[in-house]
Amino acid sequence: MHLHRYEKIWLTFGIGSLVIFLTVLGVSAFAFGQQPPSHMAKVDPQNVRDAAPFDEPGLRQINETTYQANIIAMAFTYQPNKIEVPVGSTVRFHVTSSDVVHSFTIPNTNVNFMVTPGHINMAEHTFTEAGSYLVLCNEYCGTGHHYMQMTIEVVE
Ligand code: CUA
Numbered sequence: 001m002h003l004h005r006y007e008k009i010w011l012t013f014g015i016g017s018l019v020i021f022l023t024v025l026g027v028s029a030f031a032f033g034q035q036p037p038s039h040m041a042k043v044d045p046q047n048v049r050d051a052a053p054f055d056e057p058g059l060r061q062i063n064e065t066t067y068q069a070n071i072i073a074m075a076f077t078y079q080p081n082k083i084e085v086p087v088g089s090t091v092r093f094h095v096t097s098s099d100v101v102h103s104f105t106i107p108n109t110n111v112n113f114m115v116t117p118g119h120i121n122m123a124e125h126t127f128t129e130a131g132s133y134l135v136l137c138n139e140y141c142g143t144g145h146h147y148m149q150m151t152i153e154v155v156e
Contacts, residue, residue, distance in 0.1 A: 045117035048072055048098045059083050062092070071095045073102040073115040076144030078135065084153040090126040091152075102148065103139040114139060127154040 003011070028034045043051045053060070053070040057079045060068045069091050072079045078095075085091055095104050095115045102115040104123070111125045127133070137148035 041120035041122070042118055043096050043120055045096075045098065048096055053094060054096060059085070059091075066090045066092065068092045068094060071104070071150075073097045073104065073137070073148075074099050075102075075142050076137075076148040078104075078148070078150040081150045082153065083150075084155060085127060087127060087130045087154050087156055089154070090124060092124045093122060095121045100141050101139050102137045102141050105136045105138045106133055106152070107136065109133075112138070127152070130154050130156050 043054065048054045049072070053068070054072055057070050057072050059080075060070065062068055065088060067085055067089055069083055071093060073095055074097065083091075093104060093111065095113075096119065097115045097117040099117065101117070103113065104115050104121070105112045106125065109125055111123050113121050113123050115121050131154055133152040133154060135150045135152060137145060139145075141148065
């Protein structure tokens, strides 16, 4: 088989790029552990209320500026329905569902994730401005989907 010189150059370039790309990806993933946030933490969806941390839904203070919010999503609300943190706080959201798929979306922030039954879905956000933040469900979950919301009060 005859290959034109330019074809050989491009083939070498193409295969070389692929090898470099896969090497960088492999090293960063396996050697440096850079992986997308995993939602591998599991919880029994039938017994959410008996399983830590959802047996005590609500806010827990981790250190001076960090809180963990354990929240159960269900048709058609969140438990708790309102949390309050001081401005500047970082909140780690640990959210699960006791029934179907919901979402946990805080408009105008990067917090926007699906809440899947059986998993502890996590995200973190630092609230640098005081105000009342609405949390919405943006996964259709039934006839009351559009009523499903909660609020986060960020106070001075
Ligand atoms: Cu929950 Cu839509």
